[in-house]
Amino acid sequence: MTNHCFIGFKIYLHMSNYHIKGLEEYFNVYRKSIDKPEEFWGDIAEEHFVWRKKWDKVLSWDFTKPEIKWFENAKLNITENCIDRHLLTKGNQTAILFEPNDPTEKAEHITYHQLHERVNRMANVLKSQGVEKGDRVCVYLPMIPELAITVLACARIGAVHSVVFAGFSSSALASRIIDCDAKVVITSDGSYRGAKTIDLKGIVDEALNSCSGVKTVLVAKRINSDIAMKDGRDKWLQPLLDDASTDCEPEIMDAEDPLFILYTSGSTGKPKGMVHTTGGYMVYSAYTFKNVFQYEQGDVYWCTADIGWITGHSYIVYGPLANGATTVMFEGVPNHPDYSRFWEIVEKHKVNQFYTAPTAIRALAKEDLVFVDKHDLTSLKVLGTVGEPINEEAWHWYNDNIGKKNSPIVDTWWQTETGGIMISPIPFATPTIPTFATLPLPGIQPALMDENANEINGNSVEGRLCIKYPWPSIARTIWGDHQRYKDTYFSAYENMYFTGDGARRDAVGYYRITGRVDDVIIVSGHNLGTAPIEDAINEHPAVAESAIVGFPHDIKGNALYGYVTLKETGETRVHDNLRKEINQLITEHIGPIAKLDKIQFTVGLPKTRSGKIMRRILRKVASNELDNLGDISTLLNPEVVEKIIEERL
Numbered sequence: 001m002t003n004h005c006f007i008g009f010k011i012y013l014h015m016s017n018y019h020i021k022g023l024e025e026y027f028n029v030y031r032k033s034i035d036k037p038e039e040f041w042g043d044i045a046e047e048h049f050v051w052r053k054k055w056d057k058v059l060s061w062d063f064t065k066p067e068i069k070w071f072e073n074a075k076l077n078i079t080e081n082c083i084d085r086h087l088l089t090k091g092n093q094t095a096i097l098f099e100p101n102d103p104t105e106k107a108e109h110i111t112y113h114q115l116h117e118r119v120n121r122m123a124n125v126l127k128s129q130g131v132e133k134g135d136r137v138c139v140y141l142p143m144i145p146e147l148a149i150t151v152l153a154c155a156r157i158g159a160v161h162s163v164v165f166a167g168f169s170s171s172a173l174a175s176r177i178i179d180c181d182a183k184v185v186i187t188s189d190g191s192y193r194g195a196k197t198i199d200l201k202g203i204v205d206e207a208l209n210s211c212s213g214v215k216t217v218l219v220a221k222r223i224n225s226d227i228a229m230k231d232g233r234d235k236w237l238q239p240l241l242d243d244a245s246t247d248c249e250p251e252i253m254d255a256e257d258p259l260f261i262l263y264t265s266g267s268t269g270k271p272k273g274m275v276h277t278t279g280g281y282m283v284y285s286a287y288t289f290k291n292v293f294q295y296e297q298g299d300v301y302w303c304t305a306d307i308g309w310i311t312g313h314s315y316i317v318y319g320p321l322a323n324g325a326t327t328v329m330f331e332g333v334p335n336h337p338d339y340s341r342f343w344e345i346v347e348k349h350k351v352n353q354f355y356t357a358p359t360a361i362r363a364l365a366k367e368d369l370v371f372v373d374k375h376d377l378t379s380l381k382v383l384g385t386v387g388e389p390i391n392e393e394a395w396h397w398y399n400d401n402i403g404k405k406n407s408p409i410v411d412t413w414w415q416t417e418t419g420g421i422m423i424s425p426i427p428f429a430t431p432t433i434p435t436f437a438t439l440p441l442p443g444i445q446p447a448l449m450d451e452n453a454n455e456i457n458g459n460s461v462e463g464r465l466c467i468k469y470p471w472p473s474i475a476r477t478i479w480g481d482h483q484r485y486k487d488t489y490f491s492a493y494e495n496m497y498f499t500g501d502g503a504r505r506d507a508v509g510y511y512r513i514t515g516r517v518d519d520v521i522i523v524s525g526h527n528l529g530t531a532p533i534e535d536a537i538n539e540h541p542a543v544a545e546s547a548i549v550g551f552p553h554d555i556k557g558n559a560l561y562g563y564v565t566l567k568e569t570g571e572t573r574v575h576d577n578l579r580k581e582i583n584q585l586i587t588e589h590i591g592p593i594a595k596l597d598k599i600q601f602t603v604g605l606p607k608t609r610s611g612k613i614m615r616r617i618l619r620k621v622a623s624n625e626l627d628n629l630g631d632i633s634t635l636l637n638p639e640v641v642e643k644i645i646e647e648r649l
């Protein structure tokens with residue numbers, strides 16, 4: 001091992017283990033990653049990244065505490081890896097290619113040089129507002145360049161970014177700001193979404209009524225709307241950026257310093273602020289980006305996710321930029337101005353790798369094929385999906401019509417908590433099978449567990465999916481609640497990280513994810529916990545109790561079905577009005593993505609003797625699987641089941 005990566009910026013010297021080509025190489029690399037994980041990740045970290053100081057130890061871990069440290073005592077700044085080191089060789093290459101909502105507005109090519117300047121300016125603006133290393137900055141922005149730039153600017157100065165998806169409501173935003181105690185919020189005057197505009201600043205204003213800790217709101221201009229600015233608190237971003245210097249020394253961070261917090265729904269209670277740290281997250285997001293998308297120098301890569309989700313963090317911003325890639329950022333939606341928008345963009349920018357969600361594929365597959373066929377998609381080399389299981393029909397539509405049976409589809413399974421892709425084919429190496437995420441990536445050791453918490457060995461088996469060894473980008477804790485981190489992920493099975501998903505391992509060892517085994521429902525690729533939705537419904541003065549379950553939906557994958565019992569208040573309003581009011585409450589508390597498709601009013605909810613709602617039964621009724629309800633004899637109130645079936649929607 002040479003010391004080249006600790007002095008100045010190097011060009012990749014040697015590609016062993018980093019870029020896997022072919023199935024045999026995958027098996028060899030995988031074997032090494034399992035036999036000698038520290039050597040494996042240590043070599044990759046040393047050869048392909050810039051560190052200010054080398055680690056003392058690659059890994060120390062204890063899943064019982066749980067405590068996980070990668071690259072202990074190493075020093076670095078992730079933005080040096082994502083930006084500075086590319087300046088010499090790729091300064092004029094496009095780093096971020098911004099495609100606006102309106103197709104007649106010009107796309108913006110931001111080179112690595114320009115990105116460097118803009119990130120530094122933003123970093124200096126944050127500093128001028130008193131943001132220091134370790135402070136939390138809440139980012140509530142639409143998919144405009146300022147979003148990626150702000151994320152990187154935080155990382156530049158060691159501030160911890162907490163991006164909140166700009167489709168969340170004011171109360172969801174407020175609870176996230178309060179939970180991480182952010183002092184600064186960055187937002188815009190509004191956002192474009194297809195033909196609509198959204199008043200983001202109004203949502204922030206409302207949220208801040210309950211967050212006294214926020215002293216500064218920086219506002220980017222996007223839609224030129226006439227908004228109220230609160231004296232002393234709100235500041236327009238542009239004049240501050242204009243005055244800021246384009247130089248900003250990167251803050252030197254410890255490998256285990258937090259890089260960001262990202263909230264994800266839990267099955268109970270408030271959202272969990274997953275904390276990702278710097279060194280391991282960088283190494284793993286970059287390594288998996290390179291391999292899962294087989295990114296080659298000069299390719300144009302496009303992930304359609306929003307940076308408000310983990311997919312956008314790891315595979316729009318950090319993974320691609322750490323590899324010196326060109327990454328597309330799309331502001332709009334797939335059906336504006338019409339259903340050909342995605343394919344028009346692929347043709348226009350000659351996109352080589354395209355990564356989207358099954359729900360988008362299903363929505364587009366419903367439309368006429370002319371929307372696809374009028375565009376030249378021959379630039380595509382690799383297609384990806386993420387967020388939920390992809391059904392066979394959607395897989396074939398994607399493969400036949402978008403990939404023309406010529407681009408491998410990577411069905412990538414992973415989570416906010418895992419930081420990077422865990423199980424996925426490697427294109428041109430792993431033979432794909434529809435609906436199978438296939439094989440674990442190097443360093444990932446999956447295990448399937450049975451009901452008695454024993455590991456199920458061998459193939460052609462099904463169980464609960466755990467991971468038995470740490471990988472570099474595993475979340476280190478839940479912000480402010482380490483006990484919850486332990487209880488949620490490390491308590492169900494000894495010495496294992498529990499994913500909350502079920503999976504099958506087929507005869508050749510391929511994994512197929514079967515879905516959540518807890519009370520999280522995935523709607524259009526968004527994780528929704530049942531508890532916060534039920535809490536919102538229960539705020540309605542007429543509602544006594546509620547239970548939410550998922551049921552299959554053609555486009556969304558799952559939709560939400562709510563069972564609601566009303567208080568005996570002599571409520572006389574018609575049910576349709578109540579339904580509207582309930583969905584309005586959900587929109588206010590969580591956001592429109594959590595609205596219920598069906599609301600059934602019922603006399604009672606089936607309960608166990610200990611008072612637990614039997615969701616299993618409600619799920620079956622909602623999915624119309626009435627012949628196999630299972631044992632209901634242990635219920636406290638079996639008679640309500642019949643009533644619920646009779647009155648189902």
Ligand code: 6R9
Binds near residue numbers: 500
């Ligand atoms: C990256 C992301 C995580 C949950 C996960 C699982 C589901 C994601 C999947 C998939 C089947 C895939 N999921 N990818 N299920 N096949 N390829 O989506 O993170 O938002 O935290 O969701 O999504 O249930 O546990 P996150």
